[in-house]
Amino acid sequence: MELDNAIRLTEIALGLAFTQQSIEHLKSTTHEKTLFIPRLILSLLLVAGFQTPWITLLLLAISLAMLIRFQGPYHGGADRMSLLIVSCLSLAHFAPTHYWREVAFGYLALQLLLSYFISGWVKIVNPEWRSGRALSDVFQFSAYPVSDALRQLAHSPRLLFTMSWAVILFELLFPLSLLSSTTLIIALFIAAAFHFANACLFGLNRFFWIWIAAYPSILWFQQRVMATF
């Protein structure tokens, strides 16, 4: 995948993810609309491909305003990834040379890779995760399960043990998927399925859309890195 194509695909996916997020905020009765109506319009312009360097920069400014408004991310990791993507896109657009453009966009790919690997690492070093207890606690008393019925899963230790190790191993082994474009595409499909499950079980829909928006960067990165060998 060419760098320009990967950047354009990222812009479209980011614009769609931001559109979805912004529409949700229009329901709010607080003063959030002053931030999210302009964000919605800019997101649609980004999808349309209108003046994307400047639109990306304006979206970055709104993202910073959101950080101040909510005194941190509104939606934890999803907002962090959102800001990371829009920052890397802005840097890539205004980079002085092609080399720095690649560095800025490559940084996004690297962070995407780390988002899986580090998540796996912090779990495998934790005995509660290795035993399945941590995932049991997530279902039993965390704020995430979307219904009371899902809390019953806390009483299925074998299932949770298997699920815990499936997640840990997938996250830890994700970097190996960069060995070929085929393995990377398979890994990204599994990752997307993982985010989809999290969206269904824990209501984390924004993670699904925003992580997918970063996938073009790693598809480009894999080809760019492998081409050097």
Place this chain on the structure above:
Amino acid sequence: MTNIFKLLLPTLFPSWRFFDVIAPSPRIQYALLNAAGEITEEWQEFRPRPAHLPFKQMLQRMVWNPDWNESLFLTSCAERLLEKPTTHSEDEILNRIMADLRKTTAHNHLNTATQLQFRLQLIQRNGQTIEQEIVFYSRIQPIHKDEKRWS
């Protein structure tokens, strides 16, 4: 400017430590009060989750999930309150409970209530048991007449 850098740096250099430990989990409970200094035992959980959520609704929530996302934000505010109390987090929770009550016709009590308060219940594992403890009471927030009028 220092504040924006403090907020921005964890985003540009994220730790990605998702669910590294399963921390104690706060629940928001609120009460409508009729008089200053009233002590109530009628605490209600804010936006209790449904008993069951059909798969079709889970799919719908992939694209339209504002209430749940707002509830997750309020959980973050509750965690921030327990870590380092700020007026911002307290205001966010009070304002959004108030906005929610105004939208719900079931809360006729809102018409007579004069104040709103919330508290945080912390749920955590202690060995083999799950413990619940009240760890925070908000300030008592007067309910203004114009706020009731929107109900």
